Structures are given as C-alpha cells and as structure tokens.
Amino acid sequence: MKALLMGSVAFAAMGVASESAQAQSLAFGAGATFPQIVYRQLMDCMYTQAQGSPGRPGPMAKAANCIGFNTSGFGGVMLYAATGSGNGKTVLRTNDKTQIGTPSSSAPAYTSANWNVNSTADYDGVQFVGSDDVVNAADMAAWNTGGANSPQAKFGNMITLPAVVGPVALGFNGKDGTGATLNILPATPAGGSSGLNLSRNALCGIASGHITKWNNPILTALNGGVLGTGNITFVHRTDGSGTTFLFTNALVEQCRYEFGPNNETDSTVVSYAFPWTDRAQSCSSPLVPRGANQVNWPDQFATNQCGTANANPGGGTFANASGSGALVTLVTNTNGAIGYASSDFWLPVRVGGLKTANVQSQWDITASTGQFQPPTPAAAQKAMATAIPQMDATSRPNPLTWSLQGVSPNPVVAGAYPISGFSWIFMYQCYQPHANGNNAYLWFKTWLDFVYGSGAAGIFNENGFAQVPNVWVGEVYTLLNDPANGPQGSGCSGKVGAY
Structure with missing residues (x-):
C-alpha cells in the first residue's frame, strides 16, 4: 500500500x-x-x-x-x-x-x-x-x-x-429457415432467456453439420413439438478467436461419443464427434479436431492446410464472421441462424439482443435430471x-x-453451464x-x-x-x-x- x-x-x-x-x-x-x-x-x-x-x-x-x-x-x-x-x-x-x-x-x-x-x-x-x-x-x-x-x-x-x-452462449435468430417465427416454449425459471433446449446430442449434431433442419426429430422431441422448418445456419468465427477455442475445446470433449442419423433424409447412423480440425496444426502431423482458436470449417476453407477437402457429409449450412459483434449481426440478419459468443452479446445482458439456448450438461445426462442449463454467470462459475x-x-x-x-x-x-x-x-x-x-x-x-x-x-x-x-x-x-x-x-x- x-x-x-x-x-x-x-x-x-x-x-x-x-x-x-x-x-x-x-x-x-x-x-x-x-x-x-x-x-x-x-x-x-x-x-x-x-x-x-x-x-x-x-x-x-x-x-x-x-x-x-x-x-x-x-x-x-x-x-x-x-x-x-x-x-x-x-x-x-x-x-x-x-x-x-x-x-x-x-x-x-x-x-x-x-x-x-x-x-x-x-x-x-x-x-x-x-x-x-x-x-x-x-x-x-x-x-x-x-x-x-x-x-x-x-x-x-x-x-x-x-x-x-x-x-459461451448460443444465440439464435428466433426464426426458422423460411423466416417464420420459431415455436419455442417460454423461458424456464432457471434464468435462461428462452425455452429452446439443446441436448448434447442435438448441439453436437448441429455443430458437426448433421442436424440441418429446424424440424429435425431430435429437436422436436426436446422442445415439445416442431420448432419450424428450413435450414439451420450455424455461424462461427473466422478470425483467431479465444471464444472459438472455448467452444471447440468443450465440443471436442463432449461430442466424442455422440451418434445419430447422418441428416434428415439419410438414416445412416454416424458419429457426431466434432469433426473440424485445428487450422494451426503443422501438416507434418496428423490433423485432429481439438480446441483451437481457428478450425477448418467447411464454408471457410475448401481444403485444410494439407490440401485435403474439408468434407461436410451431413450437408449442414454454415456461415462465418470475424469478431463477436459481426457474428451476432450475421445471426440477427440470417433466417434460421444460431451462433456462439460470450453472454454479454445476447439477452438478458444486451438489451434488445437475441435469446440464447439452454444446453445439457454432463451432470444432467448422468443424473437424468431432464434439465438444461442457461448461460448465467453463476452457472459458468460453477463450471x-x-x-x-x-x-x-x-x-x-x-x-x-x-x-x-x-x-x-x-x-x-450440478448447475454448471458446460461451455464455460x-x-x-x-x-x-x-x-x-x-x-x-x-x-x-x-x-x-x-x-x-x-x-x-x-x-x-x-x-x-x-x-x-x-x-x-x-x-x-x-x-x-x-x-x-x-x-x-x-x-x-x-x-x-x-x-x-x-x-
């Protein structure tokens, strides 16, 4: 002093x-x-x-x-x-x-x-x-x-x-791929801004490009009925982003044992493990998906750093932006869009902002709680x-x-938000x-x-x-x-x- x-x-x-x-x-x-x-x-x-x-x-x-x-x-x-x-x-x-x-x-x-x-x-x-x-x-x-x-x-x-x-919260546009309002349940008392629930299987399926439509049966079962129709557009960061690191580091760990239909028209069961590899890895090493601040998203890079095509076998729709603010703007202006940014870019912190989804944690899965965690400060601190x-x-x-x-x-x-x-x-x-x-x-x-x-x-x-x-x-x-x-x-x- x-x-x-x-x-x-x-x-x-x-x-x-x-x-x-x-x-x-x-x-x-x-x-x-x-x-x-x-x-x-x-x-x-x-x-x-x-x-x-x-x-x-x-x-x-x-x-x-x-x-x-x-x-x-x-x-x-x-x-x-x-x-x-x-x-x-x-x-x-x-x-x-x-x-x-x-x-x-x-x-x-x-x-x-x-x-x-x-x-x-x-x-x-x-x-x-x-x-x-x-x-x-x-x-x-x-x-x-x-x-x-x-x-x-x-x-x-x-x-x-x-x-x-x-x-790291998942904000969504509020409209389906056709521009119609999503049929989302009211927010729960747990502190979330919406009633949109994403199980681990659902989130992993969306991020890996296999859950591509708002009327996917997995989403319908989670949310009390059909949410909407048309494409889900997953918006991600293109720049070297620590938010991307936190998001991908969580999904690489959480999605490794998730499986489901290839897409809405192909019932072949495939892995929903996070597939997009680390862009910064040397080509001399086998490229692997891991937590990274920039990854080989299929819409951003036609090929990875080794010249191999970044395949998108599920046919998911992706879009990209540089910076959290630009990402939020793109989600806001794109029908059926969902994307990730820190919680201060969405409701309830950002007045007039977009709502966020509630996500299933490992505790919810193991204990079969039937609950989904909103991206609150207390839930992040618990994590x-x-x-x-x-x-x-x-x-x-x-x-x-x-x-x-x-x-x-x-x-x-219990009560931890799983992407923190x-x-x-x-x-x-x-x-x-x-x-x-x-x-x-x-x-x-x-x-x-x-x-x-x-x-x-x-x-x-x-x-x-x-x-x-x-x-x-x-x-x-x-x-x-x-x-x-x-x-x-x-x-x-x-x-x-x-x-």
Whole structure:
C-alpha cells in the first residue's frame, strides 16, 4: 500500500491534467473480444472515464454497480483494444503497438467498450493482452526462440492469469429457415432467456453439420413439438478467436461419443464427434479436431492446410464472421441462424439482443435430471470451480501449468453451464519505465487488485460474467508476490523489460 501511495503522489506530480494521452495513461492492452465490455467498465470504474477529446467516442456510461468513475482517486485512464485473442498473443510476443489489429466496433457506446482508439497513436507501449485461448506449446516455443532477441531474454517470463469467468452462449435468430417465427416454449425459471433446449446430442449434431433442419426429430422431441422448418445456419468465427477455442475445446470433449442419423433424409447412423480440425496444426502431423482458436470449417476453407477437402457429409449450412459483434449481426440478419459468443452479446445482458439456448450438461445426462442449463454467470462459475489448480514453486512460473489446469471442457457438477472458461490476462515479468515517468506496471497491478476484489463482483455479474474462484486468486497472488519469478522480480536482472 505504501508503494501504491508513493506511486500515486509521483503520478500526480507528472501532470495528469495534461491534454496528452501519454501523460494521462496508466496501461495499455489489446486482445480478446470476449471480456471487452466488462474490462472497459472495470477500467473506467477504477480510473478516469475514457472520454473526451475530438475524434474519440464518449462520454460513456459507467457500470450500474460502480459508484463513480475513478474510484481509485489516481486519475488517468487504461485503454484496451479488443482485437481477438490471436492478435493479443502476437502483440504480447512482439511488445509492438503497431501490431495491434483493428479494434472491435461491436460493443455499444453506453458500455464505453469502444474506447479502442481508431489508431494506436495514443498507445505508449503495451503492458498486457487478453486471451481466451490458453498458452500452448507453440506459444512457448515462440516466446523462447531467438536467443538474446527472444521475448524471454528481453521481457522475462510470460505471466498468465485468469481474470474473468464467462459462458459461451448460443444465440439464435428466433426464426426458422423460411423466416417464420420459431415455436419455442417460454423461458424456464432457471434464468435462461428462452425455452429452446439443446441436448448434447442435438448441439453436437448441429455443430458437426448433421442436424440441418429446424424440424429435425431430435429437436422436436426436446422442445415439445416442431420448432419450424428450413435450414439451420450455424455461424462461427473466422478470425483467431479465444471464444472459438472455448467452444471447440468443450465440443471436442463432449461430442466424442455422440451418434445419430447422418441428416434428415439419410438414416445412416454416424458419429457426431466434432469433426473440424485445428487450422494451426503443422501438416507434418496428423490433423485432429481439438480446441483451437481457428478450425477448418467447411464454408471457410475448401481444403485444410494439407490440401485435403474439408468434407461436410451431413450437408449442414454454415456461415462465418470475424469478431463477436459481426457474428451476432450475421445471426440477427440470417433466417434460421444460431451462433456462439460470450453472454454479454445476447439477452438478458444486451438489451434488445437475441435469446440464447439452454444446453445439457454432463451432470444432467448422468443424473437424468431432464434439465438444461442457461448461460448465467453463476452457472459458468460453477463450471470453472471444478478446475482446481495444483501448483508448487517450481511449476507455478510456467504458463503451461496454468493453461493445462485452467480449463474445464466437460464439468461434472450440478448447475454448471458446460461451455464455460476463463478469459486470461497475459503480461510480462519485466517492465521498464516510460518516458513520461509512468510506472505502467504499478497502475496495472492496482487495477488487477480491483478485478480480484469483492468490490468488482457486481460489475462482472451485470455484464454476464463472474469472478475467478478464490482458489485461483490465491495462486495469482502467490505468483505476483514471488520475489524471483513475479513481476519486476530478481529474475529481471539484466533484461530490458517491456515498454
């Protein structure tokens, strides 16, 4: 606390009232679109509202559960460009603000999520990124490659922290393939926005392209009668998306033992296992379906990276969009469409948004509950509470430890929403001071303390998210306070540090 107070005095002395964005800014980040709205509201609550000068959006409303802007009393702003998890990883590795992609324009102005300036001119370096896609072996190889010029040599360890818990919700158009209104039962008291129920078999059949019509008998049996007619159009992301990772990572695990008719006119029983392979895999390895931020959807890639056709034997209809906002727009404007995005893009979080489906969990299947889970914050938190970290002083500094333990692709607990995950903060171990005297890590750490504290719970929940379970928060602070491997620790000796 003494260090924070001393930092605030030094920061105030720098002239926070200056018109220069670089004199006011605390920290800069880019990456995942999944948490962009809740990040913006958490940043605006802790620091000064991102608003004001010509050419920038604003003013923008604060979160209902925030008592006011700049509750830290420190002033300054934090900026976050929602560009996708894949781009976030690139930006972290290069520590180059010019690598930041085009920010999402999907978040409504009242959430202030689009204070993602149209250029990066105001970005005084990059201190952190967001990603829903976990760190993998290829990421670590890239981090450690390059000798004296590698990110490891320049910036120290990559530090990965779970920051947000959220469900990946399945929003639907509300119309069948012909444009007629779907015959959906009323929403149940469980907290969902609709009565559309998808068993595991149904969801796997749709995503694999075998359940192709709204009058499919499997859907009819689940929903008290025929829902409609015409094609189901499944809309997916084309960009490198952590939301796609969470969705595919769940379905690869959950769908492996599901079977059903090839389609509505072919009764041949086939596997409904998730069939679309990882686009990033080397062609020298056998291509397999696995959780990935970009996969070989049949409408996006005629062939996979080995030149083999991406077959669609069930004949399902697929469509694609880049970014969560564009996906939601496409679902909205396409008859019979259903697609995936974080819960803040749909009802009830998004006022006037589309409804979402309820999904069967492993507990519902095993215990024969007859229930289906809506994508609520509480249900997502239950799912991720089943991922319990087991770390020690040796394994904790390794990002792969966090990645391997920080997923729950098939939670087995009552009331858990089965497609849930963490959105992660990736940061550097070593930082250098900025030209304006700003200690960016100090201000970023102050925000992290707010993110993990009890005062932020309401902001998470109103945006359709939940806070990280306490068992993970304990591991976060053990690493952050590690005198050797934590940020600015003794392991930074001789390293340049990220700007």
